[in-house]
Amino acid sequence: MAPKVLISDELSDAAVQIFRDRGIDVDFQPKLGKDKEKLLEIIGNYDGLAIRSATKVTEKVLEAATNLKVVGRAGIGVDNVDKEAASKKGVIVMNTPFGNMITTAEHAIAMMFAVARQIPEASASTHAGKWEKSKFMGVELTGKTLGVIGAGNIGGIVCDRARGLHMKVIAYDPYLSDEKASKMHVEKVELDELLRRADFITLHVPLTDATRNILSRENLEKTKPGVRIINCARGGLVDEQALADLLKSGHVAGAAFDVFAEEPATENPLFGLPNVVCTPHLGASTTEAQENVALQVAEQMSDYLLTGAVTNALNMPSVTAEEAKVMGPWVKLAGHLGSFIGQMTDEPIKAINILYDGVVAEMNLAALNSAVVAGIMKRANPDVNMVSAPVIAKERGIKISTTNQDKSGAFDGYIKVTVVTEKRERSIAGTVFSDGKPRFIQIKGINIDAEVGAHMLYTTNEDVPGIIGALGMTMGKAGVNIANFTLGRAAAGGEAIAILYVDEAVNEAVCKALKDTGLFQQVKPLEFDVN
Structure with missing residues (x-):
């Protein structure tokens, strides 16, 4: 289904046509911005909102905008947009600072x-x-x-x-x-x-x-x-x-x-x-400037809704269309790494440390940071996204730090995420293979090679015989098919882990059966958004 955009202030016909030419379903109602009640009534139907200065995007409007992903202001000033409320709702706020x-x-x-x-x-x-x-x-x-x-x-x-x-x-x-x-x-x-x-x-x-x-x-x-x-x-x-x-x-x-x-x-x-x-705020009031900012906001909003490219956002790192193509798999990986740690961590998080190695260290790290933090936060708040996650992390006093380094291992690049709580540190690393698929390559310092699936199971145990048999037998009895099975250990006879990619969610009964074997210290079902 094509994204839907509402234009609630005066915009040029050429700007409206840009949306249409890009395949956007556009609703041009240039007087609507002055009708607060009508705006509240219909805003929930739209993915994007294009405005000038008449429309006031308040917290109340944002609450009603259940599908809204982006607000585009044709102009530089965004005093008429509640940026903090938009960020918390995960709505990108764009302006056009260069058109005038x-x-x-x-x-x-x-x-x-x-x-x-x-x-x-x-x-x-x-x-x-x-x-x-x-x-x-x-x-x-x-x-x-x-x-x-x-x-x-x-x-x-x-x-x-x-x-x-x-x-x-x-x-x-x-x-x-x-x-x-x-x-x-x-x-x-x-x-x-x-x-x-x-x-x-x-x-x-x-x-x-x-x-x-x-x-x-x-x-x-x-x-x-x-x-x-x-x-x-x-x-x-x-x-x-x-x-x-x-x-x-x-x-x-x-x-x-x-x-x-x-x-x-x-x-x-x-x-x-x-x-x-x-003069009455005429700085941007020329025919050329008004046309330029209208065309720019139409292009920027279309790019974001269709390709994920982010330009001139006030509450989100900018990502060009070219970056979005190259970074797409890495953004997914960053989200998966964050999601793994978020699902594994029950106590309050004090700090998130992110290491970027090799080719990924040269990418847009601010966007990748946002993806990691969003992944971590999703367990507590399923509605969180790359816009709202850094705001929520800041509110909770979580310190976020990044390190980037030249290629240092067997992979062209990788991301390692470490979360610090009062009780422990927990880390996971991953990379993107040439097929574009994210992989987990290290958990708790133990090297692995695990494809990321929608449904997974993570276990920890001592490195003793019988682990594979116990996992296979228990899953088989429960009718759970194993798509991929990865083992890793720190040293012979030491701490070991297993991570399974399965075809359906692992229920509590299966987890209990595994725990009852006495072989596993930890049994944790995991879910990932792989779409």
Whole structure:
């Protein structure tokens, strides 16, 4: 059955057609996002939800969305999506951060020109029949120092455009390497130095705990007298009241804001002040940008629903279509390894340590980590998936660590998972053979070669004669057919294990019969999702 996608906000006809061309059953209801009750009523029918900003994806909506796998936001901001609730429900949240980069960067440059030359006020004055040429004395951008806070995708474009205007560009960004700064031809500085030197300051960072009020009253007071502030990024990055006070005092010469702490902004401390340019969150509002993000979200959602490729997800590691093909068997293996340990572990887990060896060490480890953790968590919560598992693990205080190493053994690559509890450590390793089938290759440090089946039985015992006979006789009497049988031991006469792949689930009566032989320390039926 084809995946079903609901589009509940305005999206271009071309975006809708992309879904249809890819074989997606699409329901285009562009006004539905404003009808909360109707959305709640029908959302359970869909695998995907494509939105802009009108639709509010609340916890209540997500609870009703029993089949939902992905929410795609045509645009960068996802304030209208409860990302935490989505993650707990295992719903991927995607945005399109690159479709409006040029548009937003150009708006910042336009706002910088506007505030440098007081264009909006001069235009209003002239429209009013006045000719106040001497009133609107501006400043040139050439030769001025632009301080860019956040030199990522959009900030990088602003840096490039500003250099074209012959401005001196300095940038503050904790994630900007010296090498990247050199390639961008910008000077990397600390925030205090940027505040002290910049003639213009423009912000291009997301709103996080680290960036909230990054231009606080204290930091604004550190700025160069006559500075002009531009914010086309996110509301809440600047203390708006403090900025208004400094504009009134003359310390700040002008400001240009496209975003505000509270939106829609019908009143604000900056409104009505001279040489303050305000626009109603127009950064992404060009015909080209709106079309680009619509097409991108349609492609991204289709890729995920049809191939498993994950792009621009905010709560899930990205996996390209090519990666999804190569990694598919390894993701299954990672899930099986986690599932084995999850089914074997009864006590609370303190830590999960994952070792990647050889070819698998070069893959997308974040996605593989998620698969391992999801496998472990499924016993306690069958609805868990690769999106929700890391969130649940974090909530439970489980520490997850990874190690990757070059090929070190007989296999081209393998994954080893070790779980630490208060009482013990338990480990299992596996690989993927050339046939694409996952195999268990080591349990408790004992080498084996076991194909993974839907129904399996795991036993531990001392290495003594009669084990194979006891297993075979007991299974035969119960009418359970053995598809594959693997034995392993640490040393002659020492600890040994057996793992059987059987055609049907092993019931409690069979387990009791095996235990009653007195040969086995542990008898554990296991179930794996091999589809």
